[in-house]
Every structure is written in structure tokens, then in C-alpha cells.
Amino acid sequence: MARTKKVTITLPAELLESMKTHTDNVSGYLTELAERAERRRLLREELDAYQGEFGAFTDQEMAEAQALLHGTEGMRHAA
Template identity: 85%
Template sequence: MARTKKVTITLPVELLESMKSHTDNVSGYLTELAERAERRRALREELDLYQSEFGAFSDEEMAEARALLHGVEETGRAA
């Protein structure tokens, strides 16, 4: 099991109530969101590094990546 540390955070009441309506584990919910954000940040850093070394992605490369990520064919229809 991952090590944890208890912290105190301040949230707007409406946001907290909204989270509680979706889960009874707010700590786990926030952990999942933070993990996703960290993965996106790390991916962005890797993509920026790649592009600084090899140049910007072409329109074709971006379309292919979108299709792979979202399951959309180049015609714009769902795969």
C-alpha cells in the first residue's frame, strides 16, 4: 500500500458537497484527481521535450493521435 500523509485543505462548501454526492471517500476522490493531473503534467513535459528535439507535430500526426485517443476515424465518425 502506498504511504500516505494526512493534510488539511480548504475547499468551497459547494464543491465539497458536490464531491460528497458522488463519493463517500473524498480523500480517495481527490487522490485520483491529483494522480490524473500529475500524469497529464508529466506527459505534457515529455511531449514538449520531444517537440523541442524533433519539431512540432504535423496536422496528420495530431489527427492520428486524436483518432487513437478518442476512437475517431479521420472522417470524424466514431470508430
């Protein structure tokens, strides 16, 4: 099991009440959100480093990535 550390945070009351309407585990909910944010941050760093070395992604590369991420059918291929 992962090591944990107890912290205190302050949230707007309305936000906390909204979270409680769909989870009984606010701590777990916030942990999941923080983990997702951290993965996005790390991915952004990797993508920025890649583009710094190899240049900006082309329109075709972006379309292919969108298709892989979102299952887009009928993706156009460059000739």
C-alpha cells in the same frame, strides 16, 4: 500499499457538498484527481521535450493521435 500522509486542505463548501453527492471517499476522490493531473503534467513535459528535439507535431500526427485517443473512424492518411 502506498505510503500516505495526512494533510489539511480548504475547499469551498459548495464544492465539497457536490463531491459528497457522488462519493463517500472524498480523500480517494481528490487523490485520483491529483494523480490524473500529475500524469497530464508529466506527459506535457515529455511532449514538450519531444517537440523541442524534433519540431512541432504535424497536422497528420495530431489527427493520428486524436484517432488513437478517441477511436475516430475514417482517419485521413497523407498521400
